[in-house]
Amino acid sequence: MLKNYLMFLILLIGGSNFAVSQEVSGTVTDDTSQPLPGVSVIIEGTSTGTITDFEGKFSIKSNIGDVLVFSYVGYETQKITVNSSTISVTMQSGVGLDEVILVGNRSKPRTILDSPVPVDNIGLAELRNTGQPTVDKMLTYKVPSFNSTNQAISDGTAHFDPADLRGLGPSRTLVLVNGKRKNQSALVYINDTPGKGEVGVDLKSIPAAAIERIEVLRDGASAQYGSDAIAGVINMVLKKNVEYTTVGVRSGITTEGDGFNFGADLNTSINLGPDGSYLNFTLGYYEQEKTNRAGTPGEDGLFGIAANDPTWGTWLAENPDLGMTIGQPELKIMDVFFNAGIPLNNTGAEFYSFGGLTYRTGTSFALYRAPYWVSDPFNLLHESGTTYQGFQPTFETDIRDNNFTVGFKWDLFGFKADLSGTYGRNAVDYEVNNTLNRDLGANSPTSFDVGAYSFSNTLANLDFSRNLGQIDVAFGAEVRGERFTSTAGDPASYFNPTGAGGAQSFPGLQPSNALTADRDNFGVYASLDWEPTKDLLIGGAVRYEDFSDFGDNTSWKVASRYLLGNKGAIRASYSTGFRAPSLHQIYLSNVQTLVSGGAISNQGTFNNVDPIIREGLGVPQLTAETAKNISAGITFKPVSNLSLSVDFYNVKVDNRVLFTNEIGFDDNTATTNPVEQILIDNSITSLKFFVNAVSTNTSGVDLVANYNNIQLGNGKLGATLAANFNETKIDGKIDTPALLEANNYEIFNRKEQSRIISARPQSKVLLGFDYKLSKWNFALNNTYFGEVTWQHATDTDKDQTFTGKIITDLLLGYEFSNAISASVSVNNLLDVYPDEIETGGDVVTDLGGRFRYPWEVNQFGFNGTTISASLNFKF
Template sequence: MFIGASNFIIAQEVKGIVVDDTSQPLPGVSIVIKGTSSGTTTDFDGKYSITANNGDVLIFSYVGYESQEATVTGGILDVTLQPGVALDAVVLVGNRSKPRSILDSPVPIDNIGLEELTNTGQPTVDKMLTYKVPSFNSTNQTVSDATAHFDPADLRGLGPSRTLVLVNGKRKNQSALVYINDTPGKGEVGVDLKSIPSAAIERIEVLRDGASAQYGSDAIAGVINMVLKKGVEYTTVNAKTGVTTEGDGFNFGVDLNTALTGDSGGYLNFTAGYYEQEKTNRAGTPGEDQLFGVLADDPVFGDWLAENPDLGMNIGQPELKKLDVFFNAGIPFKKCEGEFYAFGGLTYRKGKSFALYRTPYWVQDPFNLLHEAGTEYQGFQPTFETDVRDNNMTAGAKWKLFDFDVDLSGTYGRNAVDYEVNNSINPALGANSPTSFDVGAYTFSSTLANLDFSRNLGQVNIAFGAEVRGERFTAKAGEPASYIMGGVQSFPGLQPSNEVKATRDNYGVYADLEWELIEELLIGGAVRYEDFSDFGDNTSWKVNARYSLGDKGAIRGSYSTGFRAPSLHQIYLSNIQTLVSGGTISNQGTFNNVDPVIREGLGVPQLTAETSKNISAGITYKFDSNFSVSLDFYNVKVDDRVLFTGEIGFDGDTGTTNPVEQVLIDNSITSLKFFVNAVNTNTSGVDLVMNYRNIELGEGKLGATLAANFNETKIEGQIGTPSLLAANGYDIFNRKEQSRIISSRPKSKVLLGLDYNISKWNFILNNTYFGEVTWQHATTPANDQTFSGKVITDLVVNYKFCDKFSATVSASNLLDVYPDEIETRGDVVTDLGGRFRYPWEVNQFGFNGTTINGGVTFKF
């Protein structure tokens, strides 16, 4: 649960100031009364005020500093924190009854401060986490319609849908997009992590354990909690820019964070930011087009191929412009010893990515719509452009009631994306075709109400509560010119038959208990019941235990069941996509799960919840105040996993028409897809985190972090193919589709970070090993390719001119490392006739190469 800056408990008011080892005030320090969930934080002058009894023990914790306990003996209590390992910091996720330090937590948690995030040198939160948390992955996508603007992210290799994202402990809305293109996370729905600006974040807590029993649907892989800033010491302005060593991908960003605080403990933190990036291009240069059978010496198009060896392609990161506004506020009220609070924000961004280039021998422009009359026709490259709006808002109150800490809140969140296809034509419309098309839009919103209670009863901590949630998904058709008679080249618009206005609601109740049987042994449990209006109910539970090794660490373990409700998107999404395969252009239809064609015609069952079993066991050990280690094993089994099928088309038998082919004929498409609960997976892995700080080295101090994740996912049993399709010999989830689950993300990732401080200088050297990934051919194992593991080196240099002005220079991917290149291995579809030089259907770390960055920070 999120802790606000409130006054709790009766008796006396305790005041003080918290400083670091150089006597500088520390704003944002977490202060918790031990054994309770009551607490506060320091303001921008390092001051705090809390109501406590004599004899109460206060826990002071701050990212990058060693936590400290102090006993209340009067009305004044000043504290000095010493630099230390983040492993001791108090975190809010993990259970619903009280916060704990990572060292004491019965489940594995990462606690990452803003400085650690920005020292990765990455521009957005999803990329920062990729280079900070070994089990988290997100990379740029390309030539993948709207997926290129969202970049699927996942935890522990379990897909984007199975990680719950919170902001200040409250559920964040999902994005409006289903990733339906051939990328990692295909068929899944995630949270738009680009919609949360890093400048607004105090820290990020990553719970690497199943938590459905505490937080509900989606928390199978774990929970990411974004904790926003409150009071800050200074107004801070950051400006940054960068460009690749290839001369493209220029980026620029600026953000501001400030706060107002009141004498009574109220606060208002405000963040505004702007970021933009230009495209990169790393297309292949085959000089011929085997996909269409046009060779370099072609008598008609040979000259064009010589002048355009890359076939006109643009393959790389998309263009992006983004604006953020966020706030976090609280007003204490003395009478009930609580506070009113509110937080939220708005993100607006525009993106431009690129489709396959329409070469002169592929699509003609006879009416000179995209080229001037009398000039030689060069073809055209359609652009796929998005307008994305993400807004969320939470308001609530916390107070004391009969010795219970009570939290009542309401949350609204919405994500919307509008699509345009530009620089393209609908050939069937001839001279009347537009060149810019509105091709449709999606929105998703959620409205929540939460009521939570918690209380400390000595050796027992209890929490219970309820949640009511409503969800809404809409799909809007594009303009008629975008979809009629074959539609616009690259992405036929959504049709009126694809329009959706779908809603559902659910309610959930939970209870959480922790009991310290003896000083060393803590046991806990949680249970949650949820009921959904569209598919039914689910009960999840969890048990955990922690045996304390004193101030040295703990042995811990947990077992839980979990679930994930199929998203509204997966139930109701339908559209038509243009496919290119072996020189053949075709239209593929996605049918939603409530369509009679799917449910009655093909016998596909109603989508229902995925269920999971999650076990973890580990140890944390603190060798001394500077050196700590945690090691955790996990195993996650997911049953009835929702998947997006592969292409289901004509079987090649021209003598008869089977029921599936009749559906294709009736709908004027060449293949179809749908969502279905059809696969069971088993994921096992190990997480290792080692921190060693304050190593004396010359006149400075060195900190070192080694973090690693090793994982493997297997598909168990048979694919659950509906009987009608099985009887007609269809494989609904072929080897290529399976590889997106089992091998599209690295099975190992190792981070070695070195942080050296000397005088006004700070040097950060990060080495990240991304393990191998494997692309599987749909039918022919001999055409598979494994892309070897690579090490990405990042260097960041900070110089502090004074307390209020500093500068940063960094090199991301310093050694200009690229993935292995694609080998066609007899199948030109693998790289689309040489258009793709680097892998796109599986992904390790992207393929931009080296980026040089610079930035300055002003405080006032």
């Protein structure tokens, strides 16, 4: 079926009608007559554009009578009608409401002021000013409704860092690269972290050096872009043609003396011809060392070993941290990215391609196996004749993420047509080292291949758009194929005849867990924007998608905006949305054997097509989540340097896919119930599964205020205040399968519910200042992360709320010349940490004192102060 759809799309190319164009070039300067690099130049009503180089120069193919839109963060947008081949433009100081954006509208670019939905437009300089090393962390400190933090002692999750918008979970944010869908990661977050049970996009797989800007659409957009766009859309816009090669190096370390990091990147462009052809190329490298902020209890409450224990008291005194390493993982990232465009001479058509490859390795740590927990009788992990000290297994990942798009734009019967194909893949291989399998005795290796996951998608898109005076129309089709693969580990990793647990810390995936699952879907959409007057915009969109494995869905959206002259706008939207259950959530399965204090626990995750789940427990087939999203807001620009916006929103998600809590034996009954019989028949002590069972209601408000180009002494000051306040509630009753409900089982207890309603800050406020004085640049950012709450599974007295904290970041930059600049940044200047865990008598909360800071709910991590320096060259 997928092949037939592709052939159908290709046949639609015929009947092309090409327009004649010419080369238009010029220079853009600021209001002090200095060249202005990085200015966006777009032909109005199209997505064709370029940016100015470091000398403020640009070149673009355009027709006489076309309108060129010049926009840049901090300056007022200029519109110039093309009447010659040379244009000079002076940009006047302005603010963000005039910035041109591409996301949120399938027909033509708009400014933030013109958009009927809220969009953030974040340039590379703003991202760099956060002082953060990776894109996901940069966005955390630039977008109030976006959150991403390092996870510790969480297997693969420690290497992917779940990220989300508006606290709605990683699965409900769609990520685009140059407007094309980015593939999801191969990993399901199944550990006890925010986003548990969900699948996101690997945001570490896109290097900041390749990005021109990031557009964040804070509104439901399933009707325009399809599945996953419930919370919003993040569009990574890659650099195109640049005049200079830039090279950057940076390094940092925490004030505790650990977590050393180093990064280097190169970005350059190659002119492929005098017609505006370009090839932008990025190389990147980044590495970081581990940090450790383990607790130091000096006793082990998890195993009941007191500090004065006659056998182990000496070991505890010498190892008060119980041997733990808890913090950010070791990491190495290598990136290769490109972005290319080749206009066809005198036709107005363009061939384009972009993509990249990221290769990443990482090492995180499991719980330390103290000598009283796991023995080493065959001296596999210690030398004979020495005192056995236990061991800490390492969890090591080998991650590859590649994404490639090729496309062709042309004019077809007066429409702008865009045909493209995209392939994306994320794969992760796991190794567990410095460990053993007790069942193999003296023959046990100490390093294990424990399996692998991969996920890929293949897309074909055909899009059309046209301006018809007061009406802009767009329509198109998409065909997408997806594949999820699970690969078993080596036999030694899961060998477990006596129930001793396989490879300690992470038993390998078994052959019964290995599979390859495929699905495809076909979608069509249409949108229409009508501007009966220059002030009023009314828009609508509808999208139909049909999935091969669970059925179809239709989503729609209406939106409107009314301009308040040139001072602002009132806007509102209402939309329905959906998210298809990921292949990972449908087909993931494993059985893990855990040993705790001599008690063996076999925990089974069964996939949604397993007869044990579907027939034995009566769990229905997974289907799409559906959403209703309403937002309303106002933007206001009282003076040229000041802009304000406030947007209220409410998002209702029905039938959310969740990952259940452990379902085990009921110790309160003397007889064996049907659920327990399933556990006995499968030789497990508990099970988990995915199910559509929860409906949520999220309400919130986003506020943004920018005041730029304030004359202060001989320099200029910019100030930004941005905030998000949100609350998520669970609506109604949790939909428990009848057999489980009849036997009094909970499938989503209080602890699991807290991952949805309180694991992310419900308030986040950013207050930033940027001051430019001659060759100096100073940035001071304060980020308030609101409180988060951990809920105990059954006992409300053991809940804990971790108070809100303010993180202060300082950056100082200096330009030695036009070619060399440097900066020094101090992140978390005041060395702020989260509240410490108070166990309330429950050793599971901090795992017997091993964890000092919260790990199942998360605000901003716990590395403390990091000092970094960077040096940048251009030539």
